[in-house]
Amino acid sequence: xxxxxxxxxxxxxxxxxxxxxxxxxxxxxxxxxxxxxxxxxxxxxxxxxxxxxxxxxxxxxxxxxxxxxxxxxxxxxxxxxxxxxxxxxxxxxxxxxxxxxxxxxxxxxxxxxxxxxxxxxxxxxxxxxxxxxxxxxxxxxxxxxxxxxxxxxxxxxxxxxxxxxxxxxxxxxxxxxxxxxxxxxxxxxxxxxxxxxxxxxxxxxxxxxxxxxxxxxxxxxxxxxxxxxxxxxxxxx
Numbered sequence: 001x002x003x004x005x006x007x008x009x010x011x012x013x014x015x016x017x018x019x020x021x022x023x024x025x026x027x028x029x030x031x032x033x034x035x036x037x038x039x040x041x042x043x044x045x046x047x048x049x050x051x052x053x054x055x056x057x058x059x060x061x062x063x064x065x066x067x068x069x070x071x072x073x074x075x076x077x078x079x080x081x082x083x084x085x086x087x088x089x090x091x092x093x094x095x096x097x098x099x100x101x102x103x104x105x106x107x108x109x110x111x112x113x114x115x116x117x118x119x120x121x122x123x124x125x126x127x128x129x130x131x132x133x134x135x136x137x138x139x140x141x142x143x144x145x146x147x148x149x150x151x152x153x154x155x156x157x158x159x160x161x162x163x164x165x166x167x168x169x170x171x172x173x174x175x176x177x178x179x180x181x182x183x184x185x186x187x188x189x190x191x192x193x194x195x196x197x198x199x200x201x202x203x204x205x206x207x208x209x210x211x212x213x214x215x216x217x218x219x220x221x222x223x224x225x226x227x228x229x230x231x232x233x234x235x236x237x
Contacts, residue, residue: 055216055218055220060075060220063104065104065106065162066162066163067110067160067161068114069107069110070107070108071105071107072106072219073104074100074103074174076099076102077178078098078100078178079097079098079100079172079173079176080096080097080098080180081095098169100169100170100173105171105174108210108222108223109146109228109230111143111144111209112139112142114146115146122160124153124156127146127148127149127150127153128148139205141208143209144206144207145206145209145223146228147206151231164233165231165232165233166232167234168232174217174218174219174224175217175218175221175224176217184216184217185215185217185225192212192215193212193214195207196226207226209222212226
């Protein structure tokens, strides 16, 4: 291989190295810009909770389930399910209009106290939480939401209480309402409206049910955003 070819290869490698360094610097700058943008968004969220129109939740009928807990009536009608937003997950798309018949749904997440009563009456084991690294009793207060239940556990509880699990569509309508809001309470997130990770919301781990009055959903349900996840009746496919 002659010197001319070697020299050309050396120049090419040098240029490639320089271009790679430039690309890395640009990516680093872009990443820093994104971090600053997120920081500004978080600052705005912390500074000013989103304003929400007053809702008279007493307009919705209620009844007591077999476990003695209040259920809220969701009237029949259409609602926009899913999202076309660029920030939405692929399986939330496309947004589509769905019609649902009327139904009732729990106003609160199932508490430890009620699930313990169900387990005792039916002689079922209480769920275990094997991956929690702190004192598990912090999650087991009477008014704490039950965690660690399987889908079969949830179905059994509903049957015992004379209820059923909602479908995914029913859950989403109860959480988001009919006006296309992103969060149960409105279009923007704020740390004072739901229990999330960290202690900024006032709770180290899960929060007792119904503590976020301003974070209620369209139909007046509590903890439809944050706290613990809820099972629905249909399968993910």
